[in-house]
Amino acid sequence: MTSTLAPRRRERPAVGSYLFLIVLTLAFLAPVVWALLSAFKPAPSIISAPLTFDPSTFTLANFTAMFEDVPIGRGFFNTGIVLVTKGTITLFFAPLAAYAFAKYSFVGKNLIFGAVLITLMLPTIVLIVPLLLEMKLLGWVNTYQALILPGAVDAFAIFWMRQVIAAVPDELLDAARVDGCGEFGIFTRIVLPVIRPGLAGLAVLTIMNIYNDFVWPVIVASSERMATLQVVLSTLAQNITGNRIGADYATVTGELLAASSVALVPLLVLFIALQRHFINGILAGSVKG
Amino acid sequence: MAALTAARTRRRLAPYVFVLPFVAIFAAFSVYPLFFTARLSFTSWRGSGAAEWVGWENYTYLLTSSAFWSSLANSGILWVLIIPAQLVIALLAAVLLNSARIRLRGFFRVAFIVPFVTPLVAVAQIWVVVFDTQYGAVNGALNLLGLPDIGWLTTTVWAKPTLALLFIWKTTGFIIIILLSGLQSIDGTLYEAASIDGASRRRQLTAITAPLLRRTIMFAVVLQTLAVFQMFAEPFVVTQGGPYSSTTTAGYYLYNHITRADLGTGAANSFLLVLLVMVLSLVFVRLLRAKD
Numbered sequence: 001m002t003s004t005l006a007p008r009r010r011e012r013p014a015v016g017s018y019l020f021l022i023v024l025t026l027a028f029l030a031p032v033v034w035a036l037l038s039a040f041k042p043a044p045s046i047i048s049a050p051l052t053f054d055p056s057t058f059t060l061a062n063f064t065a066m067f068e069d070v071p072i073g074r075g076f077f078n079t080g081i082v083l084v085t086k087g088t089i090t091l092f093f094a095p096l097a098a099y100a101f102a103k104y105s106f107v108g109k110n111l112i113f114g115a116v117l118i119t120l121m122l123p124t125i126v127l128i129v130p131l132l133l134e135m136k137l138l139g140w141v142n143t144y145q146a147l148i149l150p151g152a153v154d155a156f157a158i159f160w161m162r163q164v165i166a167a168v169p170d171e172l173l174d175a176a177r178v179d180g181c182g183e184f185g186i187f188t189r190i191v192l193p194v195i196r197p198g199l200a201g202l203a204v205l206t207i208m209n210i211y212n213d214f215v216w217p218v219i220v221a222s223s224e225r226m227a228t229l230q231v232v233l234s235t236l237a238q239n240i241t242g243n244r245i246g247a248d249y250a251t252v253t254g255e256l257l258a259a260s261s262v263a264l265v266p267l268l269v270l271f272i273a274l275q276r277h278f279i280n281g282i283l284a285g286s287v288k289g
Numbered sequence: 290m291a292a293l294t295a296a297r298t299r300r301r302l303a304p305y306v307f308v309l310p311f312v313a314i315f316a317a318f319s320v321y322p323l324f325f326t327a328r329l330s331f332t333s334w335r336g337s338g339a340a341e342w343v344g345w346e347n348y349t350y351l352l353t354s355s356a357f358w359s360s361l362a363n364s365g366i367l368w369v370l371i372i373p374a375q376l377v378i379a380l381l382a383a384v385l386l387n388s389a390r391i392r393l394r395g396f397f398r399v400a401f402i403v404p405f406v407t408p409l410v411a412v413a414q415i416w417v418v419v420f421d422t423q424y425g426a427v428n429g430a431l432n433l434l435g436l437p438d439i440g441w442l443t444t445t446v447w448a449k450p451t452l453a454l455l456f457i458w459k460t461t462g463f464i465i466i467i468l469l470s471g472l473q474s475i476d477g478t479l480y481e482a483a484s485i486d487g488a489s490r491r492r493q494l495t496a497i498t499a500p501l502l503r504r505t506i507m508f509a510v511v512l513q514t515l516a517v518f519q520m521f522a523e524p525f526v527v528t529q530g531g532p533y534s535s536t537t538t539a540g541y542y543l544y545n546h547i548t549r550a551d552l553g554t555g556a557a558n559s560f561l562l563v564l565l566v567m568v569l570s571l572v573f574v575r576l577l578r579a580k581d
Binding site for chain 1: 296299300301303304305307308310311312314315317318319320321322323325326329336378381382385388390391397398399400401402403404406407408409410411412413414415416417418419424425426429430433458461462466519521522525526543546547552555556559560562563
């Protein structure tokens with residue numbers, strides 16, 4: 001990373017600059033903050049007084065009602081299973097293949113890597129129709145396999161990890177070979193530890209992608225048993241009105257905001273804890289080569 | 290000697306073993322479906338029974354269908370509403386975040402990226418609530434100012450801008466970080482030299498930053514163009530393509546074929562969309578190169 005050498009100049013108070021940054025910050029944070037606060041308000045006042053928050057009326061009613069009406073626990077469970085399996089596959093097999101692309105020569109290397117680059121440019125939506133048919137042929141509709149395997153080792157992860165591993169000095173690998181380390185041992189004992197920062201970036205991005213993924217899950221696994229968190233969330237309003245005949249708009253809104261908050265918070269906490277890895281990951285991986 | 294040969298053999302075979310899991314998944318779930326789509330686009334298959342070969346019929350159907358063109362037009366209008374505004378905001382923010390004069394840069398960086406990491410569906414649901422005509426917070430604020438309600442998501446005039454706003458809100462932070470990475474790769478001594486030569490801050494921005502950042506801007510524009518023309522989840526959750534198909538984007542229109550089990554047309558539509566996106570990407574690359 002190059003340091004940010006800003007031009008030297010006479011110091012001027014940058015009022016306009018701060019104003020712009022602060023307004024932008026407020027605009028970016030307001031919807032999330034509003035939703036989080038409103039979720040703890042009595043449902044009717046979310047509508048009657050949307051712009052105020054009175055701490056004395058703090059309530060968990062929206063959350064308790066939501067947990068009763070919406071299979072959100074099931075959604076978390078399914079997302080958790082996909083997160084653990086798919087995440088592990090990505091974080092192990094993407095660097096492993098990238099290691100081969102970066103440090104070995106083998107027949108078909110350029111052909112396969114060329115194909116990887118092409119799929120990087122293809123809109124993912126192109127594959128949706130045939131993938132869905134493939135899942136039907138395999139009998140995988142509404143199964144975990146369908147949620148986990150397609151895209152488990154995606155082109156972007158390979159591309160990114162190849163850049164990262166290419167920067168590992170060959171001398172390090174050769175020294176390990178001289179010491180009698182096997183090829184796989186070099187990967188697990190030398191490469192993986194050395195690329196840990198890049199791997200952390202990939203981990204954050206992968207977790208985020210899997211947790212937020214919506215288009216594929218809603219198409220291939222929308223049954224109530226298999227619905228991931230995002231799928232549950234997307235059909236929430238219909239669900240609530242279906243379960244609670246005569247539920248008014250305020251009730252539905254209250255539960256909707258409660259569910260959105262519950263879905264938002266884990267990722268926000270994870271992101272704030274790991275933001276350095278994530279931002280540096282994009283900074284390092286976006287515009288190279 | 291034997292041990293050495295064995296080690297060498299292992300070293301020759303190792304890469305094949307290492308790429309195997311990736312290649313298997315890649316072949317089964319990326320390469321195969323791609324070829325499958327190509328073939329499917331020339332059939333009238335509806336998901337069961339025998340596939341009937343129809344030649345270019347799906348393509349000619351789409352190219353003469355007004356619904357197809359209006360889905361592209363909707364995406365085109367969204368592109369115009371989104372990209373210029375987003376680029377200006379992101380450029381300003383990135384330049385400021387790259388300047389040593391600004392304090393709390395780390396805080397702003399995190400604040401800006403928050404929308405990008407929040408789950409789209411959760412945010413889209415919040416959008417539905419906030420922009421509700423009768424009960425939403427936005428109209429509530431307008432009423433306080435003595436202004437009348439606006440049908441943000443229920444009128445054909447306002448639905449697109451409201452959706453565009455969601456997209457800008459959600460993705461601008463990511464673009465800021467990408468532009469920031471471009472700015473950070475510009476050699477700082479260039480500014481020093483320009484400063485010594487008496488170039489003003491504004492002059493430095495147009496003479497150094499803008500030309501050197503062109504590649505990064507191009508990357509961001511291509512990335513966002515892909516995203517806008519594929520946009521699906523936003524209209525799916527917020528507007529279901531309505532009112533009156535005004536937010537039926539190219540991506541959402543494609544999904545309509547799937548729900549009607551019109552798979553041949555869906556496949557043809559996919560390829561037309563890819564073609565369009567690739568042509569657009571090439572045009573941007575050309576436009577930005579031409580000035581070099």
